[in-house]
Amino acid sequence: MIKIFKYFCTIYSPTESPFNVENDKVDGSNTVTLQWTSEGKTVVATRTAAEKEKSPDRICLDRRGLTSFPNIIGEPRLRLLSLQHNLLTKIENCNFSQLTKLVFLDLYDNQIEKVCNFEILENLRVLLIGKNRIKKIEGLKQLSKLEVLDLHGNQIVQISDLNNLVSLKVLNLAGNNIKAIGYHDFQGLTSLKELNLRRNKIKKLLGFDETPQLQKLYLSNNDISK
Known part of the structure:
Protein backbone atom coordinates (compact mmCIF):
# COMPACT_ATOMS: atom_id res chain seq x y z
CA MET A 1 0.00 0.00 0.00
CA ILE A 156 -11.64 -13.05 -10.31
CA VAL A 157 -11.46 -15.96 -12.77
CA GLN A 158 -11.19 -14.09 -16.07
CA ILE A 159 -9.72 -10.81 -17.26
CA SER A 160 -12.31 -8.55 -18.91
CA ASP A 161 -13.58 -4.98 -19.34
CA LEU A 162 -10.16 -3.32 -19.35
CA ASN A 163 -9.94 -2.24 -22.98
CA ASN A 164 -10.94 1.39 -22.37
CA LEU A 165 -8.32 2.03 -19.68
CA VAL A 166 -5.90 3.68 -22.07
CA SER A 167 -4.04 5.55 -19.30
CA LEU A 168 -3.55 2.56 -16.98
CA LYS A 169 0.07 2.13 -15.89
CA VAL A 170 -0.15 -0.26 -12.92
CA LEU A 171 -2.48 -3.29 -12.70
CA ASN A 172 -2.45 -5.65 -9.72
CA LEU A 173 -4.41 -8.92 -10.12
CA ALA A 174 -2.38 -11.03 -7.70
CA GLY A 175 -4.12 -13.58 -5.51
CA ASN A 176 -7.14 -14.29 -7.71
CA ASN A 177 -8.36 -17.43 -9.56
CA ILE A 178 -7.24 -16.56 -13.09
CA LYS A 179 -6.39 -19.67 -15.12
CA ALA A 180 -5.35 -18.27 -18.50
CA ILE A 181 -4.19 -15.10 -20.22
CA GLY A 182 -5.83 -14.74 -23.63
CA TYR A 183 -4.40 -13.03 -26.69
CA HIS A 184 -6.59 -9.95 -26.27
CA ASP A 185 -7.18 -9.82 -22.50
CA PHE A 186 -5.08 -6.67 -22.22
CA GLN A 187 -6.28 -5.03 -25.43
CA GLY A 188 -6.27 -1.26 -25.14
CA LEU A 189 -3.77 -1.13 -22.26
CA THR A 190 -1.18 0.65 -24.35
CA SER A 191 0.21 2.57 -21.35
CA LEU A 192 0.58 -0.40 -18.98
CA LYS A 193 4.04 -0.59 -17.41
CA GLU A 194 3.59 -2.91 -14.41
CA LEU A 195 1.44 -6.06 -14.20
CA ASN A 196 1.19 -8.33 -11.15
CA LEU A 197 -0.30 -11.79 -11.72
CA ARG A 198 1.29 -13.59 -8.77
CA ARG A 199 -0.60 -16.29 -6.85
CA ASN A 200 -3.18 -17.19 -9.47
CA LYS A 201 -3.85 -20.51 -11.25
CA ILE A 202 -2.49 -19.52 -14.63
CA LYS A 203 -1.57 -22.39 -16.95
CA LYS A 204 -1.52 -20.59 -20.28
CA LEU A 205 0.07 -17.35 -21.41
CA LEU A 206 -1.03 -16.61 -24.95
CA GLY A 207 0.65 -13.29 -25.40
CA PHE A 208 1.11 -9.68 -24.37
CA ASP A 209 1.06 -8.03 -27.79
CA GLU A 210 -1.40 -5.41 -26.56
CA THR A 211 0.98 -4.00 -23.90
CA PRO A 212 3.94 -2.44 -25.75
CA GLN A 213 5.03 -0.37 -22.74
CA LEU A 214 5.14 -3.27 -20.24
CA GLN A 215 8.32 -3.17 -18.15
CA LYS A 216 7.54 -5.28 -15.09
CA LEU A 217 5.64 -8.60 -15.13
CA TYR A 218 5.20 -10.74 -12.01
CA LEU A 219 4.12 -14.37 -12.50
CA SER A 220 5.39 -16.34 -9.51
CA ASN A 221 3.20 -18.94 -7.78
CA ASN A 222 1.18 -20.01 -10.81
CA ASP A 223 0.78 -23.32 -12.68
CA ILE A 224 2.69 -22.32 -15.79
CA SER A 225 4.59 -25.17 -17.44
CA LYS A 226 7.32 -24.89 -20.04
Whole structure:
Protein backbone atom coordinates (compact mmCIF):
# COMPACT_ATOMS: atom_id res chain seq x y z
CA MET A 1 0.00 0.00 0.00
CA ILE A 2 2.84 2.41 0.80
CA LYS A 3 4.22 1.78 -2.70
CA ILE A 4 0.89 2.83 -4.20
CA PHE A 5 0.85 6.01 -2.13
CA LYS A 6 4.39 6.87 -3.21
CA TYR A 7 3.43 6.28 -6.83
CA PHE A 8 0.37 8.48 -6.42
CA CYS A 9 2.51 11.31 -5.06
CA THR A 10 4.21 11.45 -8.45
CA ILE A 11 1.03 11.49 -10.54
CA TYR A 12 -1.15 13.67 -8.28
CA SER A 13 0.86 16.84 -8.75
CA PRO A 14 4.55 17.70 -8.52
CA THR A 15 3.77 20.36 -5.90
CA GLU A 16 1.04 18.63 -3.93
CA SER A 17 1.26 15.67 -1.58
CA PRO A 18 -1.64 13.37 -0.64
CA PHE A 19 -1.99 11.52 2.66
CA ASN A 20 1.05 11.16 4.82
CA VAL A 21 0.92 7.39 5.11
CA GLU A 22 2.18 7.25 8.66
CA ASN A 23 0.10 9.98 10.27
CA ASP A 24 -2.52 11.80 8.24
CA LYS A 25 -4.63 8.76 7.43
CA VAL A 26 -5.05 7.84 11.09
CA ASP A 27 -5.56 11.39 12.33
CA GLY A 28 -8.00 12.18 9.53
CA SER A 29 -10.41 9.45 10.62
CA ASN A 30 -11.03 11.24 13.91
CA THR A 31 -12.20 14.46 12.26
CA VAL A 32 -15.23 12.99 10.49
CA THR A 33 -18.57 12.68 12.31
CA LEU A 34 -20.82 9.76 11.33
CA GLN A 35 -24.56 9.97 12.00
CA TRP A 36 -27.38 7.60 11.02
CA THR A 37 -30.50 9.13 9.50
CA SER A 38 -33.79 8.78 11.36
CA GLU A 39 -34.76 5.85 9.14
CA GLY A 40 -31.54 4.10 10.13
CA LYS A 41 -30.73 3.19 6.54
CA THR A 42 -28.12 5.83 5.66
CA VAL A 43 -25.06 7.08 7.47
CA VAL A 44 -24.04 10.69 6.85
CA ALA A 45 -20.42 11.82 7.11
CA THR A 46 -19.79 15.46 7.97
CA ARG A 47 -16.95 17.71 9.09
CA THR A 48 -16.79 21.13 10.67
CA ALA A 49 -15.66 24.10 8.61
CA ALA A 50 -12.35 24.17 10.48
CA GLU A 51 -11.71 20.50 9.74
CA LYS A 52 -12.50 20.97 6.07
CA GLU A 53 -10.10 23.87 5.86
CA LYS A 54 -7.34 21.81 7.45
CA SER A 55 -7.62 19.01 4.87
CA PRO A 56 -10.04 20.19 2.18
CA ASP A 57 -9.19 17.51 -0.37
CA ARG A 58 -9.00 14.29 1.68
CA ILE A 59 -11.05 12.18 4.07
CA CYS A 60 -10.11 8.96 5.82
CA LEU A 61 -12.85 6.64 7.10
CA ASP A 62 -10.75 3.54 7.71
CA ARG A 63 -11.85 1.04 10.37
CA ARG A 64 -15.19 2.71 11.15
CA GLY A 65 -17.35 -0.42 10.96
CA LEU A 66 -19.26 0.88 7.96
CA THR A 67 -21.70 -1.59 6.38
CA SER A 68 -22.97 0.87 3.76
CA PHE A 69 -21.29 3.62 1.78
CA PRO A 70 -21.60 6.89 3.72
CA ASN A 71 -23.35 9.91 2.29
CA ILE A 72 -20.54 12.47 2.21
CA ILE A 73 -22.02 15.94 1.92
CA GLY A 74 -20.60 19.43 1.66
CA GLU A 75 -17.19 18.33 0.33
CA PRO A 76 -16.85 19.99 -3.11
CA ARG A 77 -13.04 19.88 -2.98
CA LEU A 78 -12.69 16.24 -1.97
CA ARG A 79 -10.16 14.38 -4.13
CA LEU A 80 -8.85 11.58 -1.92
CA LEU A 81 -11.10 9.15 -0.03
CA SER A 82 -10.04 6.10 1.98
CA LEU A 83 -12.48 3.48 3.32
CA GLN A 84 -10.11 0.64 4.19
CA HIS A 85 -11.00 -2.16 6.61
CA ASN A 86 -14.77 -1.67 6.74
CA LEU A 87 -17.73 -3.99 5.98
CA LEU A 88 -19.00 -2.49 2.74
CA THR A 89 -20.77 -5.02 0.49
CA LYS A 90 -21.63 -2.85 -2.50
CA ILE A 91 -21.02 0.51 -4.10
CA GLU A 92 -23.33 2.33 -6.49
CA ASN A 93 -23.26 5.41 -8.68
CA CYS A 94 -25.43 7.36 -6.26
CA ASN A 95 -22.66 7.07 -3.66
CA PHE A 96 -20.50 9.40 -5.74
CA SER A 97 -23.03 11.99 -6.91
CA GLN A 98 -21.28 14.71 -4.88
CA LEU A 99 -17.76 13.32 -5.26
CA THR A 100 -17.13 13.89 -8.95
CA LYS A 101 -13.65 15.36 -8.35
CA LEU A 102 -12.26 12.22 -6.73
CA VAL A 103 -8.88 11.16 -8.10
CA PHE A 104 -8.03 8.57 -5.42
CA LEU A 105 -10.42 5.96 -3.97
CA ASP A 106 -9.28 3.24 -1.57
CA LEU A 107 -11.74 0.43 -0.76
CA TYR A 108 -9.18 -2.15 0.39
CA ASP A 109 -10.36 -4.94 2.73
CA ASN A 110 -14.13 -4.76 2.56
CA GLN A 111 -16.75 -7.29 1.42
CA ILE A 112 -17.61 -5.79 -1.97
CA GLU A 113 -18.91 -8.37 -4.42
CA LYS A 114 -19.55 -6.24 -7.48
CA VAL A 115 -18.04 -3.11 -8.96
CA CYS A 116 -20.66 -0.62 -10.11
CA ASN A 117 -20.43 1.58 -13.17
CA PHE A 118 -18.03 4.34 -12.19
CA GLU A 119 -18.91 6.68 -15.07
CA ILE A 120 -19.53 9.59 -12.71
CA LEU A 121 -15.91 9.41 -11.47
CA GLU A 122 -14.37 10.50 -14.75
CA ASN A 123 -11.38 12.10 -12.97
CA LEU A 124 -10.40 9.00 -10.99
CA ARG A 125 -6.73 8.06 -11.35
CA VAL A 126 -6.18 5.53 -8.55
CA LEU A 127 -8.69 2.80 -7.62
CA LEU A 128 -7.77 0.28 -4.91
CA ILE A 129 -10.24 -2.57 -4.32
CA GLY A 130 -7.91 -5.29 -3.11
CA LYS A 131 -9.03 -7.97 -0.64
CA ASN A 132 -12.74 -7.97 -1.42
CA ARG A 133 -15.09 -10.58 -2.96
CA ILE A 134 -15.20 -9.45 -6.57
CA LYS A 135 -15.65 -12.25 -9.12
CA LYS A 136 -15.81 -10.25 -12.33
CA ILE A 137 -14.05 -7.14 -13.62
CA GLU A 138 -16.75 -4.77 -14.84
CA GLY A 139 -18.05 -1.22 -14.61
CA LEU A 140 -14.73 0.47 -15.39
CA LYS A 141 -15.23 1.51 -19.01
CA GLN A 142 -15.54 5.24 -18.33
CA LEU A 143 -12.32 5.53 -16.31
CA SER A 144 -10.13 6.69 -19.16
CA LYS A 145 -7.84 8.63 -16.79
CA LEU A 146 -7.26 5.72 -14.41
CA GLU A 147 -3.53 5.02 -13.89
CA VAL A 148 -3.50 2.53 -11.00
CA LEU A 149 -5.96 -0.35 -10.54
CA ASP A 150 -5.52 -2.78 -7.64
CA LEU A 151 -7.81 -5.84 -7.59
CA HIS A 152 -5.56 -8.26 -5.73
CA GLY A 153 -7.00 -10.80 -3.30
CA ASN A 154 -10.41 -11.14 -4.93
CA GLN A 155 -12.14 -14.08 -6.69
CA ILE A 156 -11.64 -13.05 -10.31
CA VAL A 157 -11.46 -15.96 -12.77
CA GLN A 158 -11.19 -14.09 -16.07
CA ILE A 159 -9.72 -10.81 -17.26
CA SER A 160 -12.31 -8.55 -18.91
CA ASP A 161 -13.58 -4.98 -19.34
CA LEU A 162 -10.16 -3.32 -19.35
CA ASN A 163 -9.94 -2.24 -22.98
CA ASN A 164 -10.94 1.39 -22.37
CA LEU A 165 -8.32 2.03 -19.68
CA VAL A 166 -5.90 3.68 -22.07
CA SER A 167 -4.04 5.55 -19.30
CA LEU A 168 -3.55 2.56 -16.98
CA LYS A 169 0.07 2.13 -15.89
CA VAL A 170 -0.15 -0.26 -12.92
CA LEU A 171 -2.48 -3.29 -12.70
CA ASN A 172 -2.45 -5.65 -9.72
CA LEU A 173 -4.41 -8.92 -10.12
CA ALA A 174 -2.38 -11.03 -7.70
CA GLY A 175 -4.12 -13.58 -5.51
CA ASN A 176 -7.14 -14.29 -7.71
CA ASN A 177 -8.36 -17.43 -9.56
CA ILE A 178 -7.24 -16.56 -13.09
CA LYS A 179 -6.39 -19.67 -15.12
CA ALA A 180 -5.35 -18.27 -18.50
CA ILE A 181 -4.19 -15.10 -20.22
CA GLY A 182 -5.83 -14.74 -23.63
CA TYR A 183 -4.40 -13.03 -26.69
CA HIS A 184 -6.59 -9.95 -26.27
CA ASP A 185 -7.18 -9.82 -22.50
CA PHE A 186 -5.08 -6.67 -22.22
CA GLN A 187 -6.28 -5.03 -25.43
CA GLY A 188 -6.27 -1.26 -25.14
CA LEU A 189 -3.77 -1.13 -22.26
CA THR A 190 -1.18 0.65 -24.35
CA SER A 191 0.21 2.57 -21.35
CA LEU A 192 0.58 -0.40 -18.98
CA LYS A 193 4.04 -0.59 -17.41
CA GLU A 194 3.59 -2.91 -14.41
CA LEU A 195 1.44 -6.06 -14.20
CA ASN A 196 1.19 -8.33 -11.15
CA LEU A 197 -0.30 -11.79 -11.72
CA ARG A 198 1.29 -13.59 -8.77
CA ARG A 199 -0.60 -16.29 -6.85
CA ASN A 200 -3.18 -17.19 -9.47
CA LYS A 201 -3.85 -20.51 -11.25
CA ILE A 202 -2.49 -19.52 -14.63
CA LYS A 203 -1.57 -22.39 -16.95
CA LYS A 204 -1.52 -20.59 -20.28
CA LEU A 205 0.07 -17.35 -21.41
CA LEU A 206 -1.03 -16.61 -24.95
CA GLY A 207 0.65 -13.29 -25.40
CA PHE A 208 1.11 -9.68 -24.37
CA ASP A 209 1.06 -8.03 -27.79
CA GLU A 210 -1.40 -5.41 -26.56
CA THR A 211 0.98 -4.00 -23.90
CA PRO A 212 3.94 -2.44 -25.75
CA GLN A 213 5.03 -0.37 -22.74
CA LEU A 214 5.14 -3.27 -20.24
CA GLN A 215 8.32 -3.17 -18.15
CA LYS A 216 7.54 -5.28 -15.09
CA LEU A 217 5.64 -8.60 -15.13
CA TYR A 218 5.20 -10.74 -12.01
CA LEU A 219 4.12 -14.37 -12.50
CA SER A 220 5.39 -16.34 -9.51
CA ASN A 221 3.20 -18.94 -7.78
CA ASN A 222 1.18 -20.01 -10.81
CA ASP A 223 0.78 -23.32 -12.68
CA ILE A 224 2.69 -22.32 -15.79
CA SER A 225 4.59 -25.17 -17.44
CA LYS A 226 7.32 -24.89 -20.04
